[in-house]
Amino acid sequence: xxxxxxxxxxxxxxxxxxxxxxxxxxxxxxxxxxxxxxxxxxxxxxxxxxxxxxxxxxxxxxxxxxxxxxxxxxxxxxxxxxxxxxxxxxxxxxxxxxxxxxxxxxxxxxxxxxxxxxxxxxxxxxxxxxxxxxxxxxxxxxxxxxxxxxxxxxxxxxxxxxxxxxxxxxxxxxxxxxxxxxxxxxxxxxxxxxxxxxxxxxxxxxxxxxxxxxxxxxxxxxxxxxxxxxxxxxxxxxxxxxxxxxxxxxxxxxxxxxxxxxxxxxxxxxxxxxxxxxxxxxxxxxxxxxxxxxxxxxxxxxxxxxxxxxxxxxxxxxxxxxxxxxxxxxxxxxxxxxxxxxxxxxxxxxxxxxxxxxxxxxxxxxxxxxxxxxxxxxxxxxxxxxxxxxxxxxxxxxxxxxxxxxxxxxxxxxxxxxxxxxxxxxxxxxxxxxxxxxxxxxxxxxxxxxxxxxxxxxxxxxxxxxxxxxxxxxx
Amino acid sequence: xxxxxxxxxxxxxxxxxxxxxxxxxxxxxxxxxxxxxxxxxxxxxxxxxxxxxxxxxxxxxxxxxxxxxxxxxxxxxxxxxxxxxxxxxxxxxxxxxxxxxxxxxxxxxxxxxxxxxxxxxxxxxxxxxxxxxxxxxxxxxxxxxxxxxxxxxxxxxxxxxxxxxxxxxxxxxxxxxxxxxxxxxxxxxxxxxxxxxxxxx
Numbered sequence: 001x002x003x004x005x006x007x008x009x010x011x012x013x014x015x016x017x018x019x020x021x022x023x024x025x026x027x028x029x030x031x032x033x034x035x036x037x038x039x040x041x042x043x044x045x046x047x048x049x050x051x052x053x054x055x056x057x058x059x060x061x062x063x064x065x066x067x068x069x070x071x072x073x074x075x076x077x078x079x080x081x082x083x084x085x086x087x088x089x090x091x092x093x094x095x096x097x098x099x100x101x102x103x104x105x106x107x108x109x110x111x112x113x114x115x116x117x118x119x120x121x122x123x124x125x126x127x128x129x130x131x132x133x134x135x136x137x138x139x140x141x142x143x144x145x146x147x148x149x150x151x152x153x154x155x156x157x158x159x160x161x162x163x164x165x166x167x168x169x170x171x172x173x174x175x176x177x178x179x180x181x182x183x184x185x186x187x188x189x190x191x192x193x194x195x196x197x198x199x200x201x202x203x204x205x206x207x208x209x210x211x212x213x214x215x216x217x218x219x220x221x222x223x224x225x226x227x228x229x230x231x232x233x234x235x236x237x238x239x240x241x242x243x244x245x246x247x248x249x250x251x252x253x254x255x256x257x258x259x260x261x262x263x264x265x266x267x268x269x270x271x272x273x274x275x276x277x278x279x280x281x282x283x284x285x286x287x288x289x290x291x292x293x294x295x296x297x298x299x300x301x302x303x304x305x306x307x308x309x310x311x312x313x314x315x316x317x318x319x320x321x322x323x324x325x326x327x328x329x330x331x332x333x334x335x336x337x338x339x340x341x342x343x344x345x346x347x348x349x350x351x352x353x354x355x356x357x358x359x360x361x362x363x364x365x366x367x368x369x370x371x372x373x374x375x376x377x378x379x380x381x382x383x384x385x386x387x388x389x390x391x392x393x394x395x396x397x398x399x400x401x402x403x404x405x406x407x408x409x410x411x412x413x414x415x416x417x418x419x420x421x422x423x424x425x426x427x428x429x430x431x432x433x434x435x436x437x438x439x440x441x442x443x444x445x446x447x448x449x450x451x452x453x454x455x456x457x458x459x460x461x462x463x464x465x466x467x468x469x470x471x472x473x474x475x
Numbered sequence: 476x477x478x479x480x481x482x483x484x485x486x487x488x489x490x491x492x493x494x495x496x497x498x499x500x501x502x503x504x505x506x507x508x509x510x511x512x513x514x515x516x517x518x519x520x521x522x523x524x525x526x527x528x529x530x531x532x533x534x535x536x537x538x539x540x541x542x543x544x545x546x547x548x549x550x551x552x553x554x555x556x557x558x559x560x561x562x563x564x565x566x567x568x569x570x571x572x573x574x575x576x577x578x579x580x581x582x583x584x585x586x587x588x589x590x591x592x593x594x595x596x597x598x599x600x601x602x603x604x605x606x607x608x609x610x611x612x613x614x615x616x617x618x619x620x621x622x623x624x625x626x627x628x629x630x631x632x633x634x635x636x637x638x639x640x641x642x643x644x645x646x647x648x649x650x651x652x653x654x655x656x657x658x659x660x661x662x663x664x665x666x667x668x669x670x671x672x673x674x675x676x
Contacts, residue, residue: 008596009654013626017604018522020515026528027514030535031506037539038502109548117548119493135493 101256102126111248129265143267147282150267159273160342164282203229207253211235278339280346285354290381291398293351296344298373300324305368305380305396309415314352321348355415358383363391367412371396379407489549496543505553506535512628513561519627520565520619522582522608530568534561555637558628562620562638569612569619579608602661610660618653625650 104124111117123131132140137154147164201213201224211226226236236252269275294305297317301324306317322345337345358364361384368380375396382393382403390402488508494501513534518527537560547553569578583605611619617639624635632650636643 009626012596012607013519016519018518020511020518022511022514022531023524023528026531027510030510030532031503033532034506034535034539035499035503037536038542039499111546117493117546119489119548135490136498 103258103260104254104256105258105260106251106254109250123260123264125260125262125265131264141265141267143265146267148267150269152270152273157273158276159269160276160278161267161269162278162280165279166281166283206236209235276339278342278346281350285350285357287354287385287392287394287400289347289351290354291351291394291400293348294368294380294394295373295398296348296351297321303373305371305373307369308413309352309355309366309368309381310413314356318345318348318352321345355381355383358415359386360416362386363406364415365406365409365412366415367407367409368396369411373397379409379412382407485550492550492553493548495553496545502539502542509554509557510535513557516558516561516623516628517565520623521568521578523578526568526578530561530564533564537564551634551637555634558624558630558634558638561628562624565623566616566620570616579605579612582608596658597661600662606661607657610657613660614653614656618649618656621646621650622653622657 102125105121107119107121109117109119118134120132120134123133128144130140130142134140139152139154140149141152142149147167149162149164151160151162152158153160203210203212204226205211206226210229212229213224213226224238225234226238227233228235233256234254236250236254238248238250240248298305300321301317307313322341355364355366364381364383366381371378371380373396376399378396380394380396382391384391384406390404391406393401393403393407395401491501491504495505510531514527514531517530517534518524521527521530534557538557545553545556547556611622614622620639621635624630624638625632630638632646633643635641635650636646639646641649
C-alpha cells in the first residue's frame, strides 16, 4: 500500500473498464448544433451590452489610460501614507523608481456591474504615450502631446484617428499629461495631508512573491494595493467604484523599465488599414453642451428627458439615442458607424460629461425624470458655477434662469461629483465597443446571468503576455 | 514546455474564453478543447455511453445558450462554469433512484462494469465495479460530486472548490470523509454482489 490513500483511489478509478473516447460522429454533430445555438442566442444580448457599453465607457472614461493613471496615482498615495516608518518599503525608493521609469506595463480587468468584464493590457512609454491591447486584437494608441488617439479594428481594418481640437492652451505640455508627473503631484498632496484612513493588510504570497497589502478607504472608490516586498513597487491594485454602476478594477502584473519597442506606440496608419479621422472637441464641456445633449436626446425620445444624470441612466439614454439615430440613417458601407454618426454621439456624450464632472461644491441636482421638453416651468437641472453665488437653473424648455437659492423640487437628485482627477483628454469611444453598430432597438439592461454563471471575477489574475514589437496585434 | 510557453498558452486561452462570448469560431475551439473531458466525466458517472452523450449535449447546448452572459475572464473561470453545469446535469440524471438503478443494470448487462476492482484499500477483499458504483450512489449528492470531480474529471481541490462553491480546505475534508465512507461500504458489502439498487442521498 502506498503512503497516500488518495493514490490508491486514484489508481482504482483510473483502472475503470470504460472506453472514454468520444465518438467522432457525436462530437461533430454536437459541435454543429452548439455553434448554431451560439450564433442564434448571444447576438441580442451582445448588442445590448454594446449599446450600454458605449455610454458607460464614455461616461466614466474620458480616455482609458487616464482612468487607469488616476487609480494608480491614488493607490500609490495610499501606499505612501501607510508605509511611513516602515524601513522595508521606503517611500523614497518607491518614488525614485517610479519617477525614473521610462516604460511600464500592466494588465487590467474592469468589470462594470451587469456587463461582461473588459480585459486589456496597457503599455506606457515616457513622456506620455500609451498603448492598450484589448481582447480580439483591438488596439488603442494615444499620444497626448501629439493630441491624437488611434483605435485599430483588426476585423474591419479601420484605423479611427481622433484628433483633439480646441485643446486648452498649454494642455499638451501640462505636467499631469505625464502619467508619472501626475503621480508625483499626487504624492505631494498626500504628504501635505497624511491623515487618511488606511489599513495595513499584512503580507501574503501572490504569484510566487511576497507582497504587502494596504487598504485605502477613499470615497467613492476604496482601494487595496499589494506591493512587492522586495522591489518596493506596486504589483496589484484593486479598486471598486461604489457610485452606481459599481465598477471593479483589478490592475496587476506591473512591470517597470521594460525594453519596449517604439513601434508599439507609432501613430502611423498600419498597412492595409483605412484611416477614418475624427476631430474631437477637447475643450472643457460647458452648460451649453449639456443643453445641446438634452435637446438632441429629446428630439428622438418623444420629448422625454433622461431618468437621471448618473452614469447608468445617461448611458441608457445615449444608447437609445444612438440606436434611433442609426435606425434613421443606416450605417456606413462597412457596416460600422460613420464618422458623422460618431461625431454626433461624441457631441451628446460631451454634454453629459459637463454635469458629471462638476465639482462637489457646485451642488448640482437633476429633476428631469418624467419631464417633457417644452414645459417652461418645469425645472430639470441646477448647479452653482465656480465662484458664483447664484444658481443656474435649467428648465424643460431649455431656458436657463439665475436664482439666488436652489430650487425646491420634489424628487430632485443630488449629483455625485466624479471630478477626482481633472481630465485633459476628450471623450473617445473604445475600439472594442464600436466594432459593431448598435442595434436599432432601445437599450435594455442585460439579462440576469444564469445561476451557474460565476458571479465574481477570479482572484487569480491572468498571466502577462509577452512584449510584442509589431504594431497591430491581430491575435 | 517552459514556464514562458505555459504562460503564453494560458494568456491565449484566456483570450479565447473572452472571445468565445461573441465569436462562433472561438467558441468552437473551446468546444474542441473541452468536449473530451466533459464526455469522459459524464460517462464515468453515468456508465452508459448513450446517456453520457445526451448529457454532454445538454451541457454544451446550455453553455452555448448562455455564453454571452458568462462573466468569467479566463480559462479557469470557464472550466469552473462548465463543470458546474455538467455536475448539475449529471446529478439531475442520477437524482432519481430508478434512473440510477437502470443505468447500473444496463451497465452490468453490457458488461461495462463486470471486471473486478482491485485495490489495496480493501485489503484482500475482492470488489466489483457494480459494487463500487452502488456504494458511490449511496453517498450524498455532494460527496458523489466531490469524488467524481476529483477522480473522474481529474480536477484539483481548488478547482473542485470553485465548481461547488466551497472552500478548498472543506473540499479536502469532505473528500477524505467521503472516501472513508465509500471504503466502509465496500468492506461491508457481500462479496457476491447484490442486485444494483440506488441508495439515498
